[in-house]
Amino acid sequence: MPLHCSSMAIKASHNLGLVKLNDKRKSIINHVGTVSFSKTHHHRISKPIGCLSKLSQTQSFTVMEDPKRLSLSSLQSMKHTQELETAVRAVQMACSLCQKVQESLISKSSAVVQSKGDNSPVTVADWSVQATVSWILSESFGSSNVSIVAEEDIQNLSKAKAGGVLEAVVKTVNDCLAEAARFGLQGPKKALGTTEVLEAISRCNSRGGPTGRFWALDPVDGTLGFVRGDQYAIALALIEDGEVVLGVLGCPNYPMRKEWLNYHHRYHRIISKLTPPTSESWDKGCVIYARRGSGEAWMQPLLHVNKNFLWPNSAKPVRVSSIDNPSLATFCEPVEKANSSHSFTAGLAHSVGLRKQPLRVYSMVKYAAIARGDAEIFMKFARAGYKEKIWDHAAGVVIIQEAGGVVSDAGGCPLDFSKGIYLEGLDRGVIASAGANLHDKIIRAVDASWDSSSL
Numbered sequence: 001m002p003l004h005c006s007s008m009a010i011k012a013s014h015n016l017g018l019v020k021l022n023d024k025r026k027s028i029i030n031h032v033g034t035v036s037f038s039k040t041h042h043h044r045i046s047k048p049i050g051c052l053s054k055l056s057q058t059q060s061f062t063v064m065e066d067p068k069r070l071s072l073s074s075l076q077s078m079k080h081t082q083e084l085e086t087a088v089r090a091v092q093m094a095c096s097l098c099q100k101v102q103e104s105l106i107s108k109s110s111a112v113v114q115s116k117g118d119n120s121p122v123t124v125a126d127w128s129v130q131a132t133v134s135w136i137l138s139e140s141f142g143s144s145n146v147s148i149v150a151e152e153d154i155q156n157l158s159k160a161k162a163g164g165v166l167e168a169v170v171k172t173v174n175d176c177l178a179e180a181a182r183f184g185l186q187g188p189k190k191a192l193g194t195t196e197v198l199e200a201i202s203r204c205n206s207r208g209g210p211t212g213r214f215w216a217l218d219p220v221d222g223t224l225g226f227v228r229g230d231q232y233a234i235a236l237a238l239i240e241d242g243e244v245v246l247g248v249l250g251c252p253n254y255p256m257r258k259e260w261l262n263y264h265h266r267y268h269r270i271i272s273k274l275t276p277p278t279s280e281s282w283d284k285g286c287v288i289y290a291r292r293g294s295g296e297a298w299m300q301p302l303l304h305v306n307k308n309f310l311w312p313n314s315a316k317p318v319r320v321s322s323i324d325n326p327s328l329a330t331f332c333e334p335v336e337k338a339n340s341s342h343s344f345t346a347g348l349a350h351s352v353g354l355r356k357q358p359l360r361v362y363s364m365v366k367y368a369a370i371a372r373g374d375a376e377i378f379m380k381f382a383r384a385g386y387k388e389k390i391w392d393h394a395a396g397v398v399i400i401q402e403a404g405g406v407v408s409d410a411g412g413c414p415l416d417f418s419k420g421i422y423l424e425g426l427d428r429g430v431i432a433s434a435g436a437n438l439h440d441k442i443i444r445a446v447d448a449s450w451d452s453s454s455l
């Protein structure tokens with residue numbers, strides 16, 4: 001919503017991600033990821049000029065709507081309708097594909113799990129989703145109009161050829177595309193050949209950057225969770241001139257009860273045989289999506305093709321939690337210590353007064369949990385030297401922001417999606433919160449404890 005406040009000479013266009021100030025508060029407002037304009041409204045600045053070291057300097061202002069600019073706002077919110085619809089349908093298809101592959105992984109052997117150069121896992125599902133989404137986007141918008149940055153390439157797939165992985169990918173892609181009509185999309189007239197599948201995967205060779213439009217795709221985020229029969233996500237975002245304009249997160253195992261998100265909880269239940277370790281126990285799954293500037297994030301249940309559900313799917317709005325008392329708040333973080341320092345976040349939690357056990361969840365399901373109001377804070381502090389990739393964050397960031405939350409690096413700056421495949425310039429770590437108060441507290445705690453940390 002465009003905003004105008006004459007008394008403070010503040011003009012802000014929320015939808016366009018611009019904030020202009022003509023008084024001496026410029027240095028304060030331009031430099032933080034979140035600005036409290038009033039006690040109840042929080043508005044994001046997506047292009048700061050620099051960084052404030054402490055969000056506590058955030059100022060409060062009274063803001064009035066400028067009715068003359070409303071038409072611009074509604075125009076903005078109609079943008080990308082086609083792209084969003086296609087992206088949601090493609091992610092629904094990808095969820096269905098992944099569910100089938102995960103079931104077969106659990107019931108058979110782990111032979112289809114390959115290791116990449118960095119020892120991270122990759123599976124038939126990662127390549128198959130990348131091929132399927134790439135093919136759908138190209139068919140829907142014309143391959144010359146579609147540019148995609150995505151995690152996987154065909155090098156490892158060619159290496160894995162001997163194990164029959166490529167054949168399995170081609171079959172999985174074709175089985176999935178054969179169901180396209182049920183998702184309101186058009187599939188191929190005849191099954192894709194190996195060359196076409198490889199082409200679809202390797203077409204995702206954009207390197208991103210500051211200008212133009214590209215999609216960012218993580219075909220399976222949290223592959224480790226996926227192969228362990230746990231949480232994972234399919235993440236698709238559209239980025240224009242360095243800004244994420246829409247995001248879609250497919251979370252096929254998002255459980256009915258939020259406590260079941262917790263890796264440890266699930267693990268203990270399984271070993272104590274309280275619930276069977278089948279995917280049934282999740283009762284589960286959703287696709288969450290948002291469009292920049294709409295102020296809304298939406299959630300759909302998964303479409304179950306075998307249950308004969310047809311498009312359109314029902315959707316309901318999601319909103320971040322209203323909890324801003326740290327003692328009542330839950331924070332989530334990666335399961336693997338190697339991906340984020342559990343000891344550093346434990347220290348932060350202690351100093352901020354977070355009393356609950358951390359919710360350790362694989363993948364961008366953590367972003368989904370914040371957007372749905374199932375947790376209040378997400379923190380990730382990777383080891384020094386690790387560079388976060390845009391596809392691991394883009395969709396989640398826009399969804400949380402539109403659901404009313406705040407996302408920044410540990411210096412309070414927005415994540416920068418304009419610098420290629422990495423989040424260049426990221427200050428220490430990623431923090432997402434349900435509201436500005438919690439966010440402010442975490443950022444101050446990071447500042448206070450960073451120098452004595454071993455990160």
Ligand SMILES: Nc1ncnc2c1ncn2[C@@H]1O[C@H](COP(=O)(O)OS(=O)(=O)O)[C@@H](OP(=O)(O)O)[C@H]1O
Nearest residue numbers: 220221222223334335336338339361362363382386
């Ligand atoms: N060393 C290191 N440090 C930090 N992050 C790393 C690291 N290595 C990988 N990755 C990326 O982390 C993605 C998975 O993040 P998660 O939050 O799901 O972590 S965890 O699996 O719950 O521990 C994971 O995404 P996927 O590869 O899509 O699963 C990686 O992009």
Ligand SMILES: [Mg+2]
Nearest residue numbers: 218221222392
């Ligand atoms: Mg990932």
Ligand SMILES: [Mg+2]
Nearest residue numbers: 151218220221
């Ligand atoms: Mg991945």
Ligand SMILES: [Mg+2]
Nearest residue numbers: 120121151223
């Ligand atoms: Mg990976």
